[in-house]
Amino acid sequence: MRENTQTGVNIRYLAGRRFLLIVSLLSLLTGGCWDDRELNELGIVSGSAYDWKDNQWHTAYQIINPSSGANNTGGSSGGNTSSPPFLIYSAKGNTLMQAVERTNLTSTRQLFFSQNRITVLGEALAKRGIGQLIDMFLRRPDARQTVYVFITEEEAGLILSQLMQLNRNQSAGIQLMIEQEARLTSYYPGIQMVELARQLSSESASAAVPEIKLSGNKVMDRTSDITQTDLPSRITFARLAVLKEDRFVGWLSQAEAYGLSFMTDKVKKSNISFPSKPQKSDKDDASISLLHSSTTVRPIWENDHYVMDIGIKADGTLTEVGSNLKLENESAIRQLEHNIEQNIIEIVESSWRSVKKLNADVTGFAISIHRHHPKQWKRIKQEHNWDTVFQNIQIRPHVKVKIKRIGFNSNSYNSVNKN
Amino acid sequence: MKLKFLSNRKPDFKTAQNSILPFHPLESSLDTNLAEIKRLIGHSADVVFRSLSNPSSDSPAISFIYIDGLVNSDLVSQAVIQPLTDHPLLKEQRPEQAFLLIKEQILPVGGLQECTTVETLLGMLFEGNAIILLDGSKIALAAGTSFWEKRSVNEPTSQGVIRGPKEGFTESLRTCTSMVRRRLKTADLRVEQYKIGRRTQTGVALVYLHGIASEQVLAEIRKRLDAIDTDSILESNYIEELIQDGGLTPFPTIMSTERPDAMAGGILEGQIGIIIDGTPFALLAPSTFFSFFQSSEDYYQRFDISSFLRLIRYSAFFVSMLLPALYIAITTFHQEMLPTTLLISLAAQREGVPFPAFIEALLMELTFDVLREAGVRMPRAIGPAVSIVGALVLGQAAVQAGLVSAAMVIVVSFTAISNFVIPSMAIANSIRLIRFMMMLFAGSLGLLGIMSFLMVLVIHMASLQSFGVPYLSPIAPMNPGYLKDIIIRAPLRNMKMRPSTYGSKEAPRQNLLPKEQQASGSPSEGQGNKNS
Structure with missing residues (x-):
């Protein structure tokens, strides 16, 4: 009897479960x-790609086919010429999402x-301001904040339609290019959306964005176009666009961009060409490949203005010498090092002049001053006179370059011939 | 609750024999006894009745009963029938004296037992004894003459090793116990024998080390074995299912093994071996989840390679359980997790595949299970056909026809291969079932579903017990000292203590004697000292 009730309970318990x-x-x-x-x-x-024309957003999306x-599988690139590796969907809209919506209607x-890799901004949009775009990137959960940002003078969508050789997924190829560039030449520090947003909202309120453009006039947007070995037009990086607050203010040339890289400690590996005998000729005839470089920036308050003490330390390997230098001499190497140092100082100073002219603190001096002299920074903030302070800043670059290796041959080949 | 369920069914009768035959003492008349026996067993062709009656002498009439095929015929005729035929000592003897003479002097066979009832007599008969009935005696003799065809000791088929003993258990209970006994030459090794199954009368032996196996666990196993009331035990799974801890679970809580060395190893750690007559698969209880990942070969090769292989096994376990589910979850919910190139490649393969990833995976998994089952059941001669059908038709052709994507074939194949890495088929099979549940969760909730199902699974496993031993011990409850032989296999020198995972007392396994005595080379160093 008791057992029965218990089994009943068990059954009910089991049934419940x-x-x-x-x-x-x-x-x-x-x-x-x-x-x-x-x-x-x-x-x-x-x-x-985002652009601004006729008071409307112009968007273009590169969609993988x-x-x-389209994935970059070995030698098959160029084999399938019938369908392009990606398709471009363009749309217009009063807001970004309206444009996305219209794109969805056509796709x-x-x-x-x-999986977005890059985003290209038109110069017109950059001039109008990119705050809304950054907001969209930070707000939407599916937007990648690690996309690399570029600015182009041309119509932004055109860049995306250019086909690429070797790397069929063009945007991934551009990402690869900018990452490699930062590693190998250090001219343009590639900037990701999140970094851009951070820099524009920092004390400096400025950022530098590399320019992307086509090296020729023609857009290679047919699969038949890229079945040649030397494309008349390729994607390349050219200048550095300077943004202040969220607006485009001007361009820095490649050399000036390089100087900026030195000032902001972005140089990793790089090549410097310099005159080996500056007293004889100004022409660059030697190169060093920098292996390490580091920069320290220290603000010093001198009477009524700031002096930025910029210490650059670099070392590298000599890769070419065009004059008849005898590098067996220790003094010749010292001389070369000195020449390189002079060269870097020149690059940095010319870059600084242009930055000052643009009145945009892409060098990040404001951050440095805030860190080293918080009280003075507070005062500058209260008096709202950062722009005048910035204009009065002088830089004092010290460069220490060390040639660590001179390569396999010591004396230059020319010196062997001459004697 | 579950134990009560078992005890509710406790039978009214103590021994199973009674349920078939009524209690029936032997009579003194030979003819009455013979008639009764013949009535009970009918006219079975394999039962041989043989009577010796010599009217010329005064010796009492003698009858022999044995089962042809269960006895050694030579032994019966030479050691039982021949000595009793016209034996001089038996002349003019009364039945009582003749019985004593036969039992103590005449018969040259080893085992000789007395039977007083028809029931015990029949039991003896069916075990291959030759029964000797004497006219005028109420006691029958059973001579141990059993001999039948057995499979010889072979290499285990399901648990092979590269290095290590190559012999496996056979269907004969005695052979199996002898194999264990040969590995554990100690007085502490106990073999307790049961007869279970009303009709099969299957011999079941509990094999354990006295003093190492936990008394509570032993008592529990004995209790559950006693509670079994069934008509047949044909394989060890009958016992396994009838004595395992209750509750609905896909996980095995009793391990089965074909290897005498694995059983000896388990017994030395305090597990209790259950050997069942008629099957080469013996049981080891209690078993924890991790014991299913230990292969006996782990101890026959260097610890570093063993540890590596164990890690491979655990990862294969996870792959086998999770890979199709992860594929479904990531390709239908979390595409942002994939590298772009991989995503594009997967997307390109999925172009034109008509089914959603979940259905695709389900189809392929079911196909593989069908293939696998077919491979087991197929006659050996058609075996290669299965592999051709599997590899070409279902793999390559299905991809080319655009029914499934190539990536899915890779996922399913790797999952299947991983499943075979796990040394115990029992746990590998339970993963097969869990995998489908996992896929369902992945297909409906993505990684969130996988995670929640994993949590449910771990909670469930933590609630399991095997004869009072927590299923996840020594990880949960955590006992750091016993982890030397769980995820990795530590060097033997470092495993000095026997873990008490299975309820035995923790005790040293090495360096049992003081140093001086060791140096003198005492031969008795070994298992005998383990209980101290």
Whole structure:
């Protein structure tokens, strides 16, 4: 009797558990799948371009065409010429999302932004201000804040339609280019959206964005266009656009960009060409490949203005010498080092002159002053006179270069011939 | 609750034999006894009745009963029938004296047992004894003449090793116990024998080390074995299912092994071996989750390679359980997690695939399970056909026809291969089931679903017990000292203590004697000292 009731309780208990189990399993069906997207329903956005024309947003999205083998698999590139590796969807809209919406209307696939690699901004948009765009990037959960940002003088969408050789996924290729560039030449510090937002909201309120452009006049946007070895027009980086607050204020040339890299400690590996015998000729005839470089910036208050003490330390390997220098002499090497130092100082100072002219603190001096002299910074902030302070800043660069290796041959080849 | 469930079914009768035959003492008349026996067993063709009656002498009539095929015929005729035929000592003896003479002087066979009832007599008969019935005696003799065809000791088929003993258990209970006994030459090794199954009367032996195996666990196992009331035990899984801890779980809580060395190793750590007559698969209880990942070969090769292999096994476990689910979750919910190149490559493969990833995975997994089952059941001659069908038709052709993506084939194949890495088929099979649940969760909730199901799984595993031993010990409850043989296999020199995971007392396994005595080379150093 007792046992029976107990079994009854057990059965009811078990039935209750079974019921719960079934209910929870069924709830999977109701709650699940609401945001699932099969891979073949996705329009994978690889690059995006934003421009401003006629008071409207002009957007262009580069969408990967998976069936063309857009991933960079070995020698198959160029083999499938019938369909392009990516497609461009352009749209206009009063707001960014309106443009996205219109793009979705014309595309069979839902735009998927999480794999976006680069975003190209038109100069017109940069001049109008990019605050709204940055806000969108920071706000949307599927927008990648690690996209590399570029500015172009041309129509922003044109850059995206240019096909690329070797790397069929063009945006990934551009990302690769800018990352490699930062490692190998250090002219343009590539900037990601999150970094851009951070710099524009920092004390300096300025940022530098590399310019992207086509080296020729023609856009190579047909798959048949890239079946030649020497493309008349390729994607390249040219100048550095300087933004202040969220607006474009001007350009820095490549050399000035290089000086900026030195001032902001962005130089990793790099090549410097310099005259080996400046007393004889101003012409660059020697190169050093820098292996390490580091910069320290220290603000010093002198009477009525700031002096930025910029210490640059670098070392590297000599890679070419065009004069008849005898490098067996220690003094010749010292002389070369001195020449390089002079060269770097020149680069830095010319860069500083242009930066000053643009009146945009891309050098990050404001951050440095804030860190070293917080009280003075507070006063500057209260008096709202950072622009005058900035204009009065003088820089004092010290450069210490060490030639660590001179390569396999010691005396220059020319010196062998001459004697 | 679950134990009560078992005890509710406790039978009314103590021994199973009674349920079939009524209690029936032997009579003194030979004819009555023979008639009764014949009535009970009917006219079975393999039962041989043989009577010796010599009217010329006064010796009492003798009858022999044995089962052809269960006895050694030579032994029966030479050591049982021949000595009793016209034996001089038996002349003019009364039945009582003749019985004593036969039992103590005449019969040259080893095992000789007395039976007083028809039931015990039949039991002896079915075990291959030759029964000797004497006219005028109420006691029958059973001579140990059993001999039948057995499979010889072979290499284990399901648990092979590269280095290590190559012999596996056989279907004969005695052979199995002898193999364990040969590895544990100590007086502490106990073999307790049961007969379970009303009709099969299957021999079941509990094998354990007295003093090392936990008394509580032993008592629990004995209790559960006693509670079994069934008509048949044909394989060890009958016992496993009937004595395992209750509750609905996909995880095995009793380990089965074909290897006598694995059993000896388990017994030395305090596990209790259960050997069942008629199957080469013996059981080891209690077992923890981690014991299913230990292969006996782990101890036959260097510790570093063993540890590496163990890590591989654990990762294979996770791969086998999670890989298809992760594939579904990531490709349908979390595409941002993939590197772009991989994503594009997967997207390109999925172009034109008609099913969602979940259905695709489900189809492929089911296909593989069908193939696998077919491979097991197929006659050996058609075996290669299965691999051709599997590899070419279902793999390559399905991809080329655009029914499934190539990546899915890779995922399913790797999952399947990983499943075979796990040394215990029992746990590998439970993963097969869990995998489908995992895929369902992944297909509906993505990584969130996988994570929540994993949590449910871990909670469930932590609630399991095997004969009172927590299933996840020594990880949960954590006992850091016992981790030397769980995720990795520490060098033997460092495993000086026997873990008490299975309820035994913790005690040293090495350096049992003081140093001086060791130096003198005492031969008795070994298992005998382990209980101290």
